Amino acid sequence: MSTLFRDARLADGRVRDVRTDSGTIVEVADSADADAVDRVVDAAERLLLPGAIDAHVHFREPGHSQKETWTTGSRSAAAGGVTTVVDQPNTTPPTTTGDAFDEKASLAAESYVDYGINGGVTPDWEPDSLFERPLFALGEVFLADSTGDMGIDADLFADAVERAADAGVVVTVHAEDADLFDETARERDAGGVGRDADADVWSQYRRAAAEEAAVERAVEVGADTGAPIHIAHTSTPEGVDAAVAGGATCEATPHHLFLSREDATELGTFGRMNPPLRSEERRAGLWQRLVDGDVDIVATDHAPHTVDEKEADLWNAPSGVPGVETMLPLLLERARQGEISYERVRDVTATNAAEIFDLPQKGRIAEGYDADLVLVDPENATEIRGSELHSKCGWTPFEGMTGVFPDLTLVRGDVVYDGAEIVGAQAGVNVRK
Template sequence: MLTIRNATLADGSKRDVRIETDAGRIAAVGSSLTESGEVVDAAGKLLLPGAIDAHVHFRQPGFPHKETWETGSRSAAAGGVTTVVDQPNTNPPTVDGESFDAKVVLAADSYVDYGINGGVTPDWKPDELFDRPILALGEVFLADSTGKMGIEEDLFRSAVGRAADDYAVVTVHAENAELFDRDAKSRDDPNAWSAYRTAEAEVDAVERACEIGAEFGARLHIAHTSTPKGIDAARDVGATCEVTPHHMFLSRDHLEELGTFGRMNPPLRSEKRREEVFARVANGTVDMIATDHAPHTREEKDASIWNAPSGVPGVETMLPLLLEQARKGNLSYDRVADLTARTPSKVFGLPRKGRIEEGRMADLVLVDPDETREIRGDDLHSKCGWTPFEGWTGVFPELTMVRGNVVFEDGEFGDPVGENVRD
């Protein structure tokens, strides 16, 4: 047994939390529990449910020079993320039973729990995927994107229909390439990528994806919405959506400094759109924050705007950045817990995770809400070694637990204990 005493929860209440470490579950939550076993005094500290990052690319198999399950999950643990959902655009892509099984073997190195999404390509094998413990379908690219995962509408419809039959969530990357601005290709400035992949392309694809989803009664989740209209279009039809930290905090105004390190899909938007996206995060319109953690090496990103790969790391800085906003009063701590834990657990069907309640898994994060740290890429644990938030301020965890196992404490790591959340 382990008892965490005098902790402040996200709703502001002060509670003791008792953990059955053998079972990995929360045994009791109360205001004055009898001490049992080891005791941690958390007076003055904030105890949060471990974050669930529903959108990461840990790059294995195929691209271990960018990230591995070991390095990506260590980065997650150091940032207070206790569950990740890995997307299928690896090499080979996770589109059949063999590729899924191979990824599970690699994920044995994970320090945090994980879900694995099945992908959709012209040669995918849905029967094999749905015979495995996949978490969802997606990231399904109804889009032109980095890599070769974009699909035609007929195949998208087929995949959505099959997912609806299995009551599986479909995570959608929504951009309509027909609405990209081809004239922007004559430019070579960092803003060219944002000019090329227009906001209208996202909104149109969100609307079309949601129309198709509604035909089948499917459960659609729109990935990395970067525009206020895209968010509203998803919510108008009952789809869920996520916003990334980079679309929440960064805009085209930052591209002069970031250069090609600020290239991602969808791209950064205007400051006005960013402010409207932030407002929707704060007021409850947005369902969750997910990072789209997509690391590349410095050498790969140090290229022209048209040759640099799209994507930025983010799994370690998501919760610290949000907690800093809560410390400043721009978000409540309760809203942070909704965005990073409670709602992702509900949307993706993880009833044992996401809340500090009796019977739930002891996925917990302990922080000092007043202790801040400057974010430096050299201090982070992703293999890529850089961050678009260099020099920003975050509130980082002192302790991260996965099912009662300490995987990170005061800068030191425990053992890799990650399990598939669908097993």
């Protein structure tokens, strides 16, 4: 449908009419003609933003549909104003071969929002078959063994970055050096930690120094090969500073921006993620770097698990929290409170990601761009409740916090969320096709 948003307030404060047709923004003007438009939306100076791009999600298919599916994950994205997601490769099987990519792509056809698929690196990856596909970027690559199924050693990391440079794709790096983890934390907690115990031990174990060192190594390899390096989920000011110094881009997650080790005991195993929560001082420093422009994008690392899975003891519970539906609402609430500008929210959730990952049709409200649009009332703040969100896992680490949720979400001109329900077709497309 063609749509006219009458009197919409853009992130920079201008009030404009925005007209879409055939999935594209065709006019941004002081006053647009409503003739022959299928639908007119009276924005009444509500805020109109480009749809958010979440460059780091784990929608869990194939292999772990009890946690999330492309259908449920994309519903959650749409209800939170996210119109494009990038899925990471640590599924079962991992997206390290062409066949695995094709299997995931067939499942992603059930998405309500547009998507990219990252390929990953393991000792048995198949770069030739993987790079033949419409790859979004290289993927979430670890710097050392023992960090999970996607873990690789330094030599393989360097080889992967060199191949990525030749292929002209961005390398997204999970920067933690497992050699610097504090094994004495395990020894101090030999009996295992339950949800009601001192869950802060996870932050003691995966200490901040492991991130900074890994970022420095990653940007050094990137400089040697000429590959663009993007640091995933930087959780410390030191990690951000190392990325900036090395010429890499970086992202921060909502859980590292809004939660700290002071929340660890209350969250218990539901607050276990990689990298872990950091001190309140480091959280505040990370937030300031976001406001100041050193953090390029906010991405959620949306990694849902079932309640039963998370209720294991700390050393056996899986890492990760959901977040795709609450990222933009949490940031908009901080903008409502005057802690960050709406322009900065627009940039870190949409514009910058489109530039980093070369999506020339996404991330802006301008003529010729995809009509990925989110209409919100900045004053309509509500309490976040996990039971009311759309992720299959049914919980959130941000329970009880305040967010500003969309009144409308459009993907390429079609409404997918109307402020109350998911509507429309599962018509998301691979942005690399």
